[in-house]
Amino acid sequence: MISHFLRLEWKQYFRSSHWEKGIAIKILMVFFALYFVVSFLVIGVGGYYILKKEFPDQDPLQMVNAYLLYAFLGDLVVRYLMQKLPVMNIKPMLILPIKKTKLVHYVLGKSSFSAFNVFGLFFYIPFSVVLIKEGYNLTGVLGWLFFIILLIQSSNFLNFLINKSNVAFGVILTTLASLIALQKFNFFDVTSFGGQIFDSIYTNPIYSLAGLILLGVLYNLNFKQLLNQVYLDQAVSQKVEEAKSADLSFADRLGDVAPFIKNDMRLIWRNKRTKTVFLMSFLFLFYGMIFFTQETYKEMPAMLMFASLFVTGGFTFNYGQFIPAWDSAHYKMLMSQSFKYRKFLESKWILMVVMTSILYLLSFPYLYFGLDIFLMITCGAIFNIGFNSLFLLFAGSFNRKRIDLNRSGFGNTQGTSATQFIVIIPLMLFPMLIFWLLNKFVGGNSGYIAVASIGVLCLLLKNYAMNFIEKKYIKDKYVMINAFGKEA
Template identity: 25%
Template sequence: MILGLIKLEVKQLFRSSNLAKNILVNIFAGFSMLFVLFWLFLIGRALPSVIQSLTGSDDVFYVVNTYLAHFFLMEILLRYFFQKVPGANISPFIHLPVPKSLLTFWLLLKSLISPMSLLVLAVFLPFARQAVIPFYGSTAGFLWLGTLLAISFTLHWLVILLKLKTEKGFRGFLLFLAVIALVLGMDHFGYLAVLTRLHPFFEFAASSVIPFVVLLLVMLFFFLLVFRSFKLHTHLEDDVKKVGYNFYNYAPGILSRFGFLGDIAILEWRLILRHKRSRNLLFTGLIFLTYGMIFYTNPQYFNEDGSISTVLILPAIFITGTLAMQFGQLFISWNSSHFDFFMNKPDGISSLIRGKYLLYMLAVSFMLILSLPYAYFGWQILYLHLAAFLYNVGVNLNIIVWLALWQPKPINLNAGGTWNMEGMGCAQFLLAVPVLGVPLIIVAILSFFFSQVVAFIVIGGIGLIGLILFPYFSGLAVKKVIENRYNISSTFRKES
């Protein structure tokens, strides 16, 4: 039966209407994954010599065991943000005489086909070959590596359980981050150094089969929990309940004062929180808020006369505009599944476009507020972010929207965000040139001939002018969508 399901997966792949596109995307994603795994393999090979040069200790096995808990903490973070919850179209099989346990097992088995499953092998297989097996024997090396693999697969099932519990809102996500931050903070400040005190367990794993067997049982326990959770939802009624949605089934918010335009903005926000891909982009954008720590803590970007490097305009624009960039580059594609609704409603397209504008402007304002603590590194950073904020809402937002309206493509909102290229085209890849390159050139030229103060004022002034002309620029976007609405609708229906 498993072989039959594999054959159906292969047939589905080659019978797809987007076969050529899917093959190219998969080839690109495959090469990217192989490239990352290759570099991890090289890191694993160089790990013994790097540890010896940094610590001066010949017992590299002891050093690695001391920090293995940190590695697995990093892995659980990576898995949480990049590992997708298993999903497949099993509806055609539910009414057939196929055991639900088999469908569930197949669904979970497919989830193991991921680069994350090879992470431990890529890093620690070459390390074990160089630093464990020659000194402790082959049996010790395989037991130690097997224990690490058991921990990694346990994290695989644990993360699936966490995402099933926390994917419906911010509370679970924030609680998860708070626990991770608490563990790291207590370990760093020495209040409860749990992570660095686990090295005896990993050393014991190289001399006894007990840790390996215990972790296999723990992995089996979490697998059974995931299996039970998925099996309970393999009913045809579950799919029926998911069909359809109600547009006005929500309480009005503060944006309702803008009329139907505000309702669209509220709806967009709720859809962002509801669907996997948009919610992943939201979490990623909030993480990119820390991007400034790379630049603002580096002394080479601060001059002795109190001025700052012109390059800092790039992180300022990126930090304040990251949410607008990520969502704006797929401006109309987010609504591909219900675009016809807005076509058939009076002023529907106009309200959709301007409502999205309103939401993205609020997103840029929100990121500006969250970035205010960067003023700790100098008041000039605050002025830089204010100028970047005005330029983002007045200029970059219009550029992003205009490029996104060039041959928009549909996307599946419930698909995961990792290696997902749906809706992406040439316009999205060219986005960085005008959005980041133009303000950098303007600031560099004005700073060279005048001063940085003049450069910031000009950048902010250009953005302010664009904000004043917002009705005109948004009207151009509305006109472009209305003129191409039938082609856009036909593309969305054909490729969805």
């Protein structure tokens, strides 16, 4: 029966109307997947020797164990934002003499082979092989690896239980941030505590059975939840929910653009893909931690500027590159209304500017790394507000791909075209190049001044830029209506 399900899904995928659309994007995604596989393999094979060389007095396994607690909590956060829930077109199956339990077991089993569950194994399995080769206890290493695999699968099923709960996501994110803060400011040694848990699994492999119990409980909870939903009336009926409206009257003070901004705010919060973009914007705040904490990047100021742009530009980049495709489902209706196109565009611009400003205020803790770093973040924020927001609005006039807002954001190339890749060049490389040239050949604060000045100049010329952008959108109005009217 399982093989039959697999054949049906294979045929459904390759016979679908959109299979041949975006072949280039699918090929690019395959290359990205291969890149991650190779990266994890290299780290898995060489990680032991790198740690042994850099920290000769410490046990590499204990060092890895010390940070596994952070790794699994971080994995849960990423899964919540990006992982697709397991789906199968089961409506036609419900009228056939097929046990519903088999359908549910297939859907859950299929989720076990998600990329989120597989990629990590390309690190843990080679790392375990190296540990055995280096003389570690065979039973201990196998018990440790078995427990890690069980935890990965447990994270998979836990995510399906909490995926629709914003409260659960908030608790996990707060817990992760709190543990990092406790460790950073020496209130509690989280790495030692987490390390002892995983060290005990290696010392006493029998403890790994606790992971089996956890996985069994989470699988059973998912099984019962899905089994209660696998009924024909559930599958064909449309779920009617009571509309929840928030008080957005504060936006009225913005004048003619207020109705558009209110609609955008509702669109962002009520739809899965836009909500993912919104929540991920705050994760980009931590992007600077990758660069600002490493001594290597202090000799590479252009890379620090790259990180600075991302700290405050998470929302602008991820939301702005798909304007106006976010409104593709009702674009035809919008274009039949009597309003100035300029107001529609300005609402998008204001939204990007406000979010960039909020992210900038939240980036103040980066003062801990020094005034130079925070000054770079400030310049990046000004550049995002001035240049990048306007450039993304202009680039949006070339978008011709419809977006289904109810689909997950991760692994979903819907709405993606060559435009999204081309715009990255001026958005990121241009300020990096300007900063590097002036910092290298002029010195002083010239790099900061140049990047910030470009942002300020664009703000001063905003009205001229908006007039030009508006004319471009009006010129392509009917082309976009036709493109967005086609099924994705």
